[in-house]
Amino acid sequence: MLAYLIRRLVLTVPTFVLVAIAVFTLVRLIPGDPVQVMLGDAVDPSLAELYRTQLGLDQSVPVQFFYWLSHVAEGDFGHSISNGVAVLPLILQRFTVSASIVLVAVILATMIAVPAGLTAAWKQNRSLDTGIVSMATILLSIPSFWLGLLLLIVFGLNLGWLPVVGYISMRENLGQALLYMILPVLTLTLTESGILTRMMRASSIEVLRLEYVTHARAKGLAESKVLMRHVLPNAFAPTWTMIGLIMGHLLGGIAVIETVFTIPGLGRLLVDSIYARDYPVVQGCLLFTAAIYMVINLIVDFCYPLFDPRVLAE
Amino acid sequence: MKTSLPQTNTFLGSLLIGGLLLLIALSFFWTPYDPLGLDLASRLKPPSIEHWAGTDEFGRDVFSRAMTGARISALISSFTVIIAVIFGTTLGLLAGYLRGWTDRALMTLTDALLSFPGVLLALGLMVVLGASQFGLVVALGLAYMPAVIRVVRSAVLSIREKEFIEASLVIGNSEFYTMLRHVLPNAIAPIAVLATSMFGWALLSESALSFLGLGVSPPTPTWGNMLASSRPYMETAIWLGIVPGICITATLLGVNLLGDSLRDYLDPRTNGS
Numbered sequence: 065m066l067a068y069l070i071r072r073l074v075l076t077v078p079t080f081v082l083v084a085i086a087v088f089t090l091v092r093l094i095p096g097d098p099v100q101v102m103l104g105d106a107v108d109p110s111l112a113e114l115y116r117t118q119l120g121l122d123q124s125v126p127v128q129f130f131y132w133l134s135h136v137a138e139g140d141f142g143h144s145i146s147n148g149v150a151v152l153p154l155i156l157q158r159f160t161v162s163a164s165i166v167l168v169a170v171i172l173a174t175m176i177a178v179p180a181g182l183t184a185a186w187k188q189n190r191s192l193d194t195g196i197v198s199m200a201t202i203l204l205s206i207p208s209f210w211l212g213l214l215l216l217i218v219f220g221l222n223l224g225w226l227p228v229v230g231y232i233s234m235r236e237n238l239g240q241a242l243l244y245m246i247l248p249v250l251t252l253t254l255t256e257s258g259i260l261t262r263m264m265r266a267s268s269i270e271v272l273r274l275e276y277v278t279h280a281r282a283k284g285l286a287e288s289k290v291l292m293r294h295v296l297p298n299a300f301a302p303t304w305t306m307i308g309l310i311m312g313h314l315l316g317g318i319a320v321i322e323t324v325f326t327i328p329g330l331g332r333l334l335v336d337s338i339y340a341r342d343y344p345v346v347q348g349c350l351l352f353t354a355a356i357y358m359v360i361n362l363i364v365d366f367c368y369p370l371f372d373p374r375v376l377a378e
Numbered sequence: 379m380k381t382s383l384p385q386t387n388t389f390l391g392s393l394l395i396g397g398l399l400l401l402i403a404l405s406f407f408w409t410p411y412d413p414l415g416l417d418l419a420s421r422l423k424p425p426s427i428e429h430w431a432g433t434d435e436f437g438r439d440v441f442s443r444a445m446t447g448a449r450i451s452a453l454i455s456s457f458t459v460i461i462a463v464i465f466g467t468t469l470g471l472l473a474g475y476l477r478g479w480t481d482r483a484l485m486t487l488t489d490a491l492l493s494f495p496g497v498l499l500a501l502g503l504m505v506v507l508g509a510s511q512f513g514l515v516v517a518l519g520l521a522y523m524p525a526v527i528r529v530v531r532s533a534v535l536s537i538r539e540k541e542f543i544e545a546s547l548v549i550g551n552s553e554f555y556t557m558l559r560h561v562l563p564n565a566i567a568p569i570a571v572l573a574t575s576m577f578g579w580a581l582l583s584e585s586a587l588s589f590l591g592l593g594v595s596p597p598t599p600t601w602g603n604m605l606a607s608s609r610p611y612m613e614t615a616i617w618l619g620i621v622p623g624i625c626i627t628a629t630l631l632g633v634n635l636l637g638d639s640l641r642d643y644l645d646p647r648t649n650g651s
Binding site: 078079080082083085086087090091093094095201202204205206207209210213214216217221312313315316317319320323324334335338339346350353354357358 | 486487489490491493494495496497498499501502503504505506508582585586589590591592605608609612613616619622623626627630631633634635638
C-alpha cells in the first residue's frame with residue numbers, strides 16, 4: 065500500500081516540472097515585450113531597463129525559469145501588473161469561490177448519478193433504462209453555459225425566486241451566499257450528472273454480467289443486497305476516476321459559468337487577466353489550476369484501492 | 379418491454395447531423411438574409427414570417443447568422459479533429475511501435491499535456507496565438523492531441539504483438555510498411571470512436587471560448603459569440619439566446635448519439651452499454 069502511494073507521489077514531481085516548463089514557455093511565447101505592456105508605449109528607455117533588471121528579464125531564459133520556479137516553490141507567484149497585488153493570495157481567494165461551487169456540484173451529481181446509473185443497468189433495455197439513458201444523453205449534450213442562461217431566465221427573471229447576478233461570500237452572509245450559489249451549482253449538477261450516470265451504468269452492466277453476481281443471486285440473496293453489496297462497490301471504481309477528471313475539467317472550464325452568473329472565481333480571474341495582459345496572473349492561474357488538477361488526480365489514485373484493491377496487487 | 383434504443387439512436391443522430399450538414403451546405407449558396415447585413419429599422423424583432431428566428435440588436439437576421447455560424451463552428455471543429463488525429467496518430471504509432479526511449483519521451487510529454495484540463499490548455503494557447511479561427515484550430519488541436527496519442531499507442535502496443543505483424547516482417551516487409559499497412563488499419567476503430575466524441579468536445583470548447591470572447595470575434599457569427607452577445611437582451615429578446623443554444627445542443631446530441639452507435643457497431647462487446 066505504502067509503496068504504491070510513494071511511487072505515485074514520486075511520479076508526480078517530474079510531471080509538475082514539465083507542467084511548469086510548459087506554462088513558462090507559453091507565457092514567454094506571448095508576442096510583445098512584457099515591460100512595454102507594463103509601462104505603456106511612450107516610456108523612458110532607462111526606466112524600462114530598470115524594470116527589466118528588477119524582473120530578471122535581462123538574464124538568460126533558463127536562468128529566468130529557475131528564478132521563477134524557485135520563487136514559486138516558496139509560494140511567491142509574483143505580483144499583478146495591473147494593480148500590484150500578490151498573485152498567490154489573489155488566486156487562493158478566487159479559488160475558494162470556484163472550488164466551493166465545483167465541489168458541491170460534483171457531490172450532488174454523484175448522488176444523482178450513482179443510483180440512476182445502477183438502476184438503469186439493473187433494468188437494462190427496459191423502458192426505465194431508456195428513460196434514464198435518454199435523459200443523461202440530453203444533459204450531456206446541453207452546454208453548461210446555455211443551461212445556466214436558461215435557468216437564469218426562468219428562476220431569476222421570470223419567477224424572480226433567485227438573484228440574477230452577483231455573489232456574496234459565505235463570511236459576509238451565509239444564507240445570502242447559499243442563495244447566490246443555487247443556480248450555478250444546479251447548472252453544473254445537471255450537466256455533470258449526465259456523463260456520470262452513463263459511466264456508472266456502463267460499468268454496472270459489466271459487473272452485472274460477472275459470475276459472482278450470478279452466484280450471489282443463485283444463493284438466494286435479495287436483489288437489493290446483490291446490487292448494494294456486490295455490484296455497487298465494484299462498479300463504482302471507474303466512476304470514481306471519472307469524478308476526478310470531471311472536477312479538473314470543471315475547474316479548467318469554470319470561466320463560462322462564472323461569466324453567466326458574474327461570480328468572481330478563478331476562471332473569471334484568468335479570463336480577465338488575459339484581457340488585461342496581466343501575465344504574472346495568467347501564468348499563476350494556469351500553473352495553479354494544473355497543480356490542483358494533479359492533486360485531484362493524486363487523491364483519486366490514492367483512494368482508488370479502497371474501491372478496487374486489485375491495483376495494489378500489481 | 380424491450381425497446382430498440384440503438385436503432386432509434388442511430389436514426390435520431392443521423393437526422394440531427396444530416397439536418398446540420400444540409401443547413402451548412404445550403405449556407406454556402408444561400409441564407410435568407412445577409413448574416414452581416416445591418417438593418418437598424420428592424421432591431422430586436424421577434425420571430426416572424428420574414429425573420430424566422432427574429433433579428434438581433436443590429437437588425438441582423440438570426441436564422442441567417444445561425445446558418446453561417448454552423449458552418450464556421452463545424453469547420454473549426456473538423457479541422458481541430460483532423461489536426462489532433464493526424465499528429466496524435468503519427469506520434470502514437472511511433473510511441474507504440476518503436477517503444478524504448480521514443481515511447482518514454484512521448485509519454486512524458488503526453489502526461490504533462492494531460493495534466494492540464496483540455497479547455498485550460500486551449501485557453502493558454504489562445505493567449506499566445508491570439509483570438510482567431512486559425513488560433514482556435516491550432517489551440518484545440520494541440521489540446522486534444524494527447525488523448526489521441528494515448529489511445530493509438532495502447533492499441534498499437536497490443537496489435538504489434540499479434541502473429542500477423544511478425545508474419546509481415548518475416549516475409550521481408552519493411553518496418554515502415556508493416557506499421558502503415560498492418561498496424562494502423564487495426565487501430566482505426568478506436569480512433570474513429572474518439573474522433574467522433576472529439577468533434578463534440580471541439581464544438582463545445584469553440585462555443586465556450588467564443589462565448590468568453592477568446593474565440594471567433596464578432597461580427598463573424600458563431601453560436602458561442604451569438605450567445606455571448608444575447609446576454610444584455612435576455613429579458614427583452616429571449617430568442618437571441620434560445621436559437622444558438624438549441625443549435626449547439628442539437629448538434630452535440632446528434633454527435634453523441636452517432637458516437638454511441640459507432641461504438642456499438644465497431645466494438646460489439648460494449649453493445650447496449
